[in-house]
Amino acid sequence: MNETVLSRDPAVQPQSPKGAPLLGCRDLGVLRDGRWLIRGVDLDVRRGEIVSIVGPNGGGKTTLIKSLLGIMRPSAGQVTRAAGIRTGYVPQRLAVDRTMPLSVDRLMTLVRRASRAEIVAALAQTGSDHLVDRAVQELSGGEFQRVLIARALLNRPDVLVLDEPVQSVDFTGQVELYRLIASLRDRYDCGVLLVSHDLHVVMRETDRVLCLAGHVCCTGAPGDVSRSPEYTRLFGPTAAETLAIYQHAHDHAHGPAGEIVTGDAHNHFHHHGHED
Ligand SMILES: Nc1ncnc2c1ncn2[C@@H]1O[C@H](COP(=O)(O)OP(=O)(O)OP(=O)(O)O)[C@@H](O)[C@H]1O
Structure with missing residues (x-):
């Protein structure tokens, strides 16, 4: 293993301290064909932390990271990016x-x-x-x-952005890959933003989770995680079997576009809410 080839040259780019904000957004929205793919999203990725975006298919996870990386143009809000940072991107699909x-x-x-x-x-x-x-x-x-x-x-990279890095990988391989990502974060002291469909493996290595279903359903530390029937409905039974699930009370529902729906929530796409 050759650490020197990839190591940062401080003369070229001084590294910001651990915890410094690197990449994020404020009130970010992406409107396409008259539909908000994501809306009102606030996010920060700081040096030394792993932030995981979880959520259902079509919840806007890829849209969010593409907007943060400048690949998709936001329609509202702001992307915040520390001066001079470098990003490394592992896309969901390769061209x-x-x-x-x-x-x-x-x-x-x-x-x-x-x-x-x-x-x-x-x-x-x-x-x-x-x-x-x-x-x-x-x-x-x-x-x-x-x-x-x-x-x-x-x-x-100062920020490593990975869109579903464990796709086509079996369970043991997924655990190993997330461990690798955590070790890279430690080795390079970078920030990591990763996308996952589900919570169960990603939780072990993540510092903060953001659940996205068009809007941010909830965000917080995995220490707040606990089991929840609503999340089982959202992420499938495997999540409930393998890991404590993100802690939040459920008080609203989302329609297919992620919009908040009140009333008889059980007839809708999924149903959950916020404690905080
Ligand atoms: N350029 C675009 N124009 C119009 N609609 C788009 C565009 N890109 C994505 N979408 C739509 O936005 C929604 C969110 O897609 P996105 O890929 O961000 O979701 P995701 O959470 O990453 O989904 P998955 O978990 O399936 O990968 C989907 O309904 C998708 O069809």
């Missing part, structure tokens, strides 16, 4: 066709140039340097995700 012949080495440099030494060093950070000459289409789901994380590390 490259995984069935096309492509080596890991080449995949690593599709978006930004890097030397062979830098590529191998980045891969080593995710325990995948032995894969450098392999064909991408031969990789397992877990190996592929590790390579993508290594690729994001090439940018020496």
Whole structure:
């Protein structure tokens, strides 16, 4: 493992202290085709913390991170970004066709140039340097995700943004991947923003959770987590079986677009509320 190749050069960019806000938004909204995909979202990712965005399909998780990264244009509110920070992004989907012949080495440099030494060093950070000459289409789901994380590390990010990093990975692999992400946070003292469908594995390594269903349903520390039938309905029975679930009382419902619906909430998309 070569720490020096990827280490930050303080002469080039002084690092802000732990806890310093790096990336976030205020009252962020994205309107497309007359529909608010997300609305009124406040978020901060600070140096040294892992923030997880959870929520149902179509809840706007990808929309939020793409807006934070400048890939999608917000329609309301503000993105806040500390001066000079670098981001590393592990997208949910890659524009490259995984069935096309492509080596890991080449995949690593599709978006930004890097030397062979830098590529191998980045891969080593995710325990995948032995894969450098392999064909991408031969990789397992877990190996592929590790390579993508290594690729994001090439940018020496202050904030690592991962959109569903454990997709196509089995349960044990998911635990290992989240441990890896936590160890990268410790090693680089970066902030981490990650998206997940569910709560159960992500909770073990996360500092703060934001539940997004068009708007922020709730946000807080995983220490506040406990079981809740409403969350079981939202995230499925696995979440309830494997982990305490985010603590909040449930007092409203959301319609299909995430809007708050009052009245007979049980007939709606999901039903929950806030303690705070
Ligand atoms: N550019 C766009 N124009 C119009 N609608 C969009 C656009 N991008 C996303 N959407 C819609 O916005 C909603 C939120 O999508 P998004 O991908 O952000 O949700 P998500 O929470 O990441 O979902 P998933 O968990 O399925 O990945 C969806 O209904 C989607 O179809």
